[in-house]
Amino acid sequence: MSCHHDRAKKQILIWKRFPVSVPSEAPLSTKRRWWVLAIVALTQLVVVLDGTIVNIALPQAQADLGLTDVERQWVVTAYALAFGALLLLGGRIADYWGRKRSFMVGMVGFGIASAYGGLIGTGIELIVARGLQGLFAALMAPAALAILTTTFPSGRERNTAFAVFGSIGGAGAAVGLVLGGVLTEFFSWRWCLLVNVPIVLVAMIAAAFLLRESKAEGDNKYDFLGTVLVAFGLGALVYGLTLAEHGWNSLGVWACLGAGVVLMALFFYSQSKIAQPLLPLRVIASRVRGGSLLLQMVSGSVMIGMMLYVTLHLQIVLGFSPLLAGVASLPLTIVISIVAPIATKLLPRIGPKPLMVAGPLIAAVGMVWLSGLTSTGGYLAEILPGMVLLGIGMAMLFVPMQNLALLGVEPHDAGAASAANTAAMQIGGSIGLGIYTALYTAGSASGTGFDALVSGYSAVFIGTAVALVVGSIIAATFIRGPKETLMPMGEPAEKVLHLG
Template identity: 60%
Template structure:
C-alpha cells in the first residue's frame, strides 16, 4: 500500500518527505524510464508524418482521408488525457504506466501491420487512447518521485528537453526508417521500446496512488469525446459537401451542443473531469485558447510541409526529416530566450510578439512554388515560425498554472497538453478541407494540358506515372505532355498547401488580441517551478 501523501497534481504537501517516497532512492533511474516513455509519446506525433506519403500510396488512402492518420491520434489523445490523469492517480501510477505502454505497443503493432486505411486509422486512434493513459502516468510518477525543489527542477529540465527534442527525433527517425527499412517500422519501432520500458519498470518503480475521492466523471468524458469527435468530423464533411450542407452543419452543431452539455455536467459534478475554475480565469483561459491555436497551426498547418518537400520538391524521407528540423531547432532556441525574458518583462509582451513572428513565418511559406528553392523559400519560413512559437510557448505554459490550487494543478497541466492535441485534431481537419477546396478551385480555373494529337492511347496511359527510364523511351511530344501535367498537378498541390499555411497564420495571430485584452499577469505572478512541457 502506498504511503504517498500527495494530491492529484503530484505536488508535495507539508508532510511529504524523501523518507515516505517509495521511489526516492531510485529516482534517477525512474527519471530515465519516464523520459523514455515521454520520448515515445512525443516522437509518435511526428514520426508518422514523414512516413505518410508512402503509407498513403501503399494503402491507397485518398488525399481527403489521409489527415485521419494524424487526426485520429491527436483527437483520442487530447479528448482522454484528463481522464487518463485521473485514472493514473486513482488506479495506480505504475499500473497505469505499464498498461498504457503495453496498449501503446499493441496499437503500434496493429498500425504497422495494417492492410488498409481503416485499420491504420483505428490503430492510430487506439495509440491515442493509451497515450492518454501513459503520458499523465509518467508525469505523475515524476512529480511524486522528486521532492526537493532543486532536484525537481533538474528532473523537469530533462523532461522538458525530451518534450522539445522528441519531435525533432521523430522527424529524423521517421525519415531513416521510411527510406531504408519500411514506413511500417515508424509504428513497429514502439514495440521493442515498450518491452524494454515495461521490463525495467516492473522491478524499479514502486506503486503510488492519490487518496480521497476517487470517483470518475464518466458522463463528462463521454460528452467531451463525442463533442470533439463530432466537430472534427463536421469539418471533414465541409470538404465533401460544403459548409452549408446538412452533414456539415449537423455534425458541427451536435459537437457544440455536446460541449455545452459537458460544461453543464462539470458544473454539477462532485468530482469533475475538468474543474471549471481552472479555465474560467482570464489569464489561464487565454493560455488554454492559445495552446489550442498553437496546436492547430503546429500539427495541422505544418503537416503539408512534409507533402511539399517529398511530393513537389522530390526530397527523400530522410531529406524531408532534415528539412523539417529548423522549426524544432528554432523553437528550442527561442524557448531559452523566452524563459529568461519572461522573468524580466513578464509573459504579456512575449505572448503578443510570439504569434506575430510565427504568423509571419507561415506567411513566408505561402511563397512556395513548384520550382522554388528550399533555402530561399522554405528555410526562412520554418525558422521564423519556430522562433515565434518558442517565444510564445514558455510564457503561455506558465500562464496556464497561475493561481491554480495544488489540488487542481494536475488538471491544469494536463489541460495545456490536451488543448494542443485537440487544436491539432481540429486544425488538421480544417486545413484538409481548405487544402482540398483550394486545389479543386485551381483545377477548375486552370485548364489541364491538352494531350498531343496522334499519340496512341497506350502511350498516354503509360505516361501518367512514368519512371525516368520509361520517360526517355516515349516520343518527345509525350515527354512534353508529361512535364506539363506534372507542373499542372504540382501547381494545384502548391495552391492547396499555400492556403493551408495562410489560414494557419490567421489562426495563430488571433492569440495577440486575446492576450492584449485579457492577460493581466505580471512577471512576479509566474509559477516558481515553471510549467510542464507540452506533449
C-alpha cells in the same frame, strides 16, 4: 513538433510548483530512482516520437494503402483527438486506480496498437490503430509523470530528474523527424509504428521490477458522463469539419457541427454540477488562464497543421527523400531552442503580454512567406525563411504561455490544469487539421498536377496565418494586468521556465 516540448515543460512546471504526497514506505535507493527515471524518460520519448515520426511516413503510407487526402489527415487527427479527449480521464484513472498499474496497462496497450498499425492492410485500420495509440497514451503519459513526481519528491535530484524529462520532450520531436526519415527511406513506413514495440517491451519489463505502486487517497469517483460528452462532442466537431471538404452547404456538415456544439455545451454544464468533474470550471474561469487555453489551441493547430503540409510539400513536390525531409524540418526546432532562452530572460523585464501579442504576428509573417511557395521553387528561398520566422514567433509565445497556464492555480487543481492545457494543444491540432484539410481541398480544386497541390498548401498556410493573427488578438484581449501579477510567484521566471 515543438508543441511536444512545450507540453513536457509545462507538465514539469506544474509538478515542480505543486509536489504531490509520496507513499509512506521507505524511499527508493538512489540507484533505483535513476533507473525509474530512465523508464519514465523512455516512455516520454515514445509519446513525443509519435507526434512527429508518422508525418514523415505519411506520403509513402498514403501511396501504399491508397489513402484519400481526408484519410491521410485522420492518421494524424485520430491520435491527437483520442489523446486530447481522454487525457483528463487518464490522469484520474492513474491517481485512483494506481499509477504503476495504469502505466503498465498504458504501455502494453500502446505497444499492441503500434504493432497493429505496423501490420495493417487498409487505411481505415491505420486510423483505428492511431486512435488506439492516443487512447493508451492518455493513460500512460499522466501515470508516468506522477511516478516521476513521487519518485523524486524534493531536492537537487528532483530538479535534475525533471530537467532530463523536459530535455527528452524537446529532443524527442527532433529525433522523431530524423528517425522517421531513416526508417521510411531504408526500411518501410511501417517501422515508424513498429519501432515502438521493442522500446515498450524494454520499458515494460524494467517497470515491472523497478516501479512501486502509489495512488491518491480519499473519495475516488470517475466522471464517465463528462468523458463521453467531451469525446463525442469533439469527435462530431472534427468529423463535421472533415465533411466540409465537399462543401459547406451539406446537411451532414451542419448536423455534425451542431451536434458537437450541443454535446460540448452539455459537457461544460455537467462539469458545473458534479462533485468531482474532469475539468473543474474554476481552472478555466480566470480570464488570463482562459486566454492561455485558447492560445494553446491556436498554437496546437498551427504547429501540427504546418508540419504536416510542409512535410508533404518537401516530399511530394520538391522530391526530397524521407530522410532529407526530416532533416529539412529541423530548423524550426533549432530556432525555437535558441530563441526560448532569450524570451525567458525578457519575460521578467517586459512581462508576458508583449511577447504573446508580437510572437504570433511574427509567426504569421512566416506562414505568409510559406504561402508563396511554388512547384519549381527551392527550399532555401521558399521554405527556410518561413520556418525561421515561425520558430522565432512561436518561441516568444510558448515561454510566457507556459507560465500563464498555471497562474493562480490551487495545488489541488494542478493536475487538472496540466491535463487541460496539454489536451487543449492536441484538441486544437485536431480541429485545426479538419479546417486546414477543407482549405487544402478547396485550394487544390482549380489546378492540376503539382500546381494544384501547391495551391492547396498555400491555402493551408494562409489559414494558419489567420489563426495566428486571431491568437495575437486573443492575447491582447485576455492577458490583462500589471506584469508583476502575471509572473510566477516564489521563484524567478528563469528558474521556473527554463528547464534544461
